[in-house]
Amino acid sequence: EEQLVESGGKLVQPGGSLRLSCAASEFTFSSYWMHWVRQAPGTGLVWVSRISPDGGAATYADSVRGRFTVSRDNAKKTSSLQMTNLRLDDTAVYFCVREGGYDSNYKFYGMDVWGQGTTVTV
Amino acid sequence: QSALTQPPSASGTPGQRVTISCSGGSSDIGKNPVNWFRQLPGTAPKLLIYSNDQRPSGVPDRFSASKSATSASLAISGLQSEDEADYYCSTWDDSLNAPYVFGTGTTVTVL
Numbered sequence: 001e002e003q004l005v006e007s008g009g010k011l012v013q014p015g016g017s018l019r020l021s022c023a024a025s026e027f028t029f030s031s032y033w034m035h036w037v038r039q040a041p042g043t044g045l046v047w048v049s050r051i052s053p054d055g056g057a058a059t060y061a062d063s064v065r066g067r068f069t070v071s072r073d074n075a076k077k078t079s080s081l082q083m084t085n086l087r088l089d090d091t092a093v094y095f096c097v098r099e100g101g102y103d104s105n106y107k108f109y110g111m112d113v114w115g116q117g118t119t120v121t122v
Numbered sequence: 123q124s125a126l127t128q129p130p131s132a133s134g135t136p137g138q139r140v141t142i143s144c145s146g147g148s149s150d151i152g153k154n155p156v157n158w159f160r161q162l163p164g165t166a167p168k169l170l171i172y173s174n175d176q177r178p179s180g181v182p183d184r185f186s187a188s189k190s191a192t193s194a195s196l197a198i199s200g201l202q203s204e205d206e207a208d209y210y211c212s213t214w215d216d217s218l219n220a221p222y223v224f225g226t227g228t229t230v231t232v233l
Contacts, residue, residue: 035222044125044227045159045167045210059221095166107173110157111212111222114166 022096
């Protein structure tokens with residue numbers, strides 16, 4: 001079964017740093033864009049960042065640009081989110097998400113596999 | 123980064139049909155396919171519908187969806203108690219540097 005497992009979430013002081021990791025299994029990790037999505041307590045889903053299959057391109061939400069850096073290691077099948085200068089409003093569950101490809105009818109899956117999430121409290 | 127607009131809540135009795143709307147604009151839903159996710163309490167979201175109206179393997183045909191212009195909708199037929207969850211629409215946004223947007227979310231309650 002295709003799986004994503006996040007780790008690294010914890011309690012951190014405002015202004016601090018934290019590195020989240022996402023480990024993939026049972027699929028060809030290097031073929032997929034990977035995303036990070038967060039959910040603050042009692043609120044909805046918010047897109048944070050994404051990285052290209054080869055790691056050469058990354059995009060960020062305005063709220064985290066300049067503070068967060070996404071990376072990946074295809075050999076280890078992992079994606080990471082380095083978070084610096086953390087703020088109170090960064091408190092959330094952070095999900096690692098795969099951007100799937102196309103089905104047999106060339107329909108785009110979009111975000112299709114989600115990790116269980118890791119909790120960051122600032 | 124503006125979210126897509128969904129009603130905050132929807133409800134129905136077992137067996138009924140419930141519909142959830144998702145409203146966007148010309149740069150998001152108007153141009154891109156819509157996905158729907160279901161999030162049970164305390165769990166990660168799960169893909170329910172992709173590419174406007176496609177069900178992934180394992181999703182029952184009680185769930186259906188459609189898209190028209192800048193809006194989309196999800197329908198749940200034969201409502202069951204296990205359908206109590208939060209439902210989110212999502213799509214790409216061509217107008218912003220942040221390329222992906224989610225709906226505000228709808229909590230479905232089975233009465």
